[in-house]
Amino acid sequence: MAIANESQQEEHNMQEHHGAGRYVVIWLVLLVLTLVTVFTGRMHLPDFGLLLAIVIASVKGTLVALYFMHLSEHRGANRLVFGVSIVFVVLLIGFTLMDFGTRFRLANPPGSQYSDLQAVDIGANKAEGRQGGHLDEKQKKETHE
Secondary structure, eight states, rough: HHHHHHHHHHHHHHHHOOOOHHHHHHHHHHHHHHHHHHHHHOOOOOHHHHHHHHHHHHHHHHHIIIISSOOOGGHHHHHHHHHHHHHHHHHHHHHHHHHHHTTTGGGOTSSSSTTOHHHHHHHHHHHTBTTTTTOOOHHHHHHHH
8 A cells, every 4th residue: 555655646746847947957057067077177186086077977967866867756765776876886986996096006007196107108219219128239329429
């Protein structure tokens, strides 16, 4: 009987129509958050750039799920499933970032923010005439002249 009451309540909620103003406001907020994502993506934020991008994406996804998918109007199990899924996404991303940040330093790619090693520019070595990092005798004489 509780299931029948819940479905009747959902039918009643769906019959209530919301004005377009609510959706326009949410759409404008999503546009502003997209612009913030673009502008901060062009900045060099080595310490918290990834965290900021993940937070903005999570807020945008939550707004879409709550208002455009009408989860804000639902009660009970739908909210529980949404909340638990958010918790699991946060845990999975958090564990991945913790693993990447605590790896052995030589396992991280050279030039990344987590590595102490300098990036190797392969194109510069070819332009200088080096092959494998060694100069032959003829090239040494030409560079000294």
